[in-house]
Amino acid sequence: MLNRHQILHALQQALEPLTYVHAMWEGGSAAFGRDDEWSDVDVQIVVEDERVADAFAVAEAALLTLSPFEIRWEVPHPAWHGHAQVFYKLQNASPYLMVDFVVMKASNPNKFLEPEIHGQATILFDKNNALAVAPLDWAALQKQLTARLEQLRVTFPLFQSLITKSVNRGWSLEAVAFYQAFTLRPLMEVLRIKHSPAHHNWHVKAAQFDLPPEVFAQVEPLFFPRDLADLSAKHAEAERLFYATLASL
Structure with a gap:
């Protein structure tokens, strides 16, 4: 069975070399230090505005090297949070290890990174300080x-x-x-x-x-x-x- 490290590693290896992908981080329970065997994988990336579809294609290809998808569900547009989001349930992973993958446009200022609300994100890479966030107002x-x-x-x-x-x-x-x-x-x-x-x-x-x-x-x-x-x-x-x-x- 796959573990969260393998999933995150595969996504990072595929996405970090791409010039149009600016940053990648893990949020959710991991940002509060509470991730356990029942936690899903909350992954967010920032991309150049016109490359959202390209980023999903690369991420999905990376996930498919690990496992076929049992379920893939794309949140209808426009999503309440203003970003593109797809959920993946992998056949070769625990049903709890669902991948919640969000692609954010670089121009969108709302990155859901305020630590007072969202915890301390685990930053996997940040090429151009894309994840700088102002304190909560x-x-x-x-x-x-x-x-x-x-x-x-x-x-x-x-x-x-x-x-x-x-x-x-x-x-x-x-x-x-x-x-x-x-x-x-x-x-x-x-x-x-x-x-x-x-x-x-x-x-x-x-x-x-x-x-x-x-x-x-x-x-x-x-x-x-x-x-x-x-x-x-x-x-x-x-x-x-x-x-x-x-x-x-």
């Missing part, structure tokens, strides 16, 4: 979060009746879905705004690392109601925690 982020908190002050109380009326009707699937969407998601958002503002929109991703242990211990059980009666009790506790957190901000 905390003032702009604070302005954004202040506006978001004002919105949550309105929308959170507005939508809590969706959960209670579903519980009252005995509509369990709807109650769970509404509880997840309209109670737990905004709860996680205000907790992150307080404790890890750079990751305010990460919802539950890496929450055990970003929240203080005592806060994580409070919120984790709220995600596992046993039945409608327990959901109702957990809903009340989630509301209490939301308002207490909001008041402290």
Whole structure:
């Protein structure tokens, strides 16, 4: 079975000699020092604007020297992040060792490299300082979060009746879905705004690392109601925690 080093080595060997490929790095869990046997391979490269398709062709040829593709999926254009992205599941690798390959145009300033958000990228090569990144603009982020908190002050109380009326009707699937969407998601958002503002929109991703242990211990059980009666009790506790957190901000 292939390992991540073999995949990264094959891609680097193929891409680094190309003059139109400026830089290559690994992000994701590796950027936080948390990569393990279940981590995928998050690879990003920067290329001259008109060579995106060429870079994918070279990268795919390199991957095919290691393994046939079991699945190849290209994110439809335009992607939410503004870059070209393809996922590869390799037949000769663990299903967890999926390759998430992103090609960024040199002219696009958003490289997803702010260490406060994305961790410390493992730079495999950078030929022309393409990966220089400005510090996170905390003032702009604070302005954004202040506006978001004002919105949550309105929308959170507005939508809590969706959960209670579903519980009252005995509509369990709807109650769970509404509880997840309209109670737990905004709860996680205000907790992150307080404790890890750079990751305010990460919802539950890496929450055990970003929240203080005592806060994580409070919120984790709220995600596992046993039945409608327990959901109702957990809903009340989630509301209490939301308002207490909001008041402290």
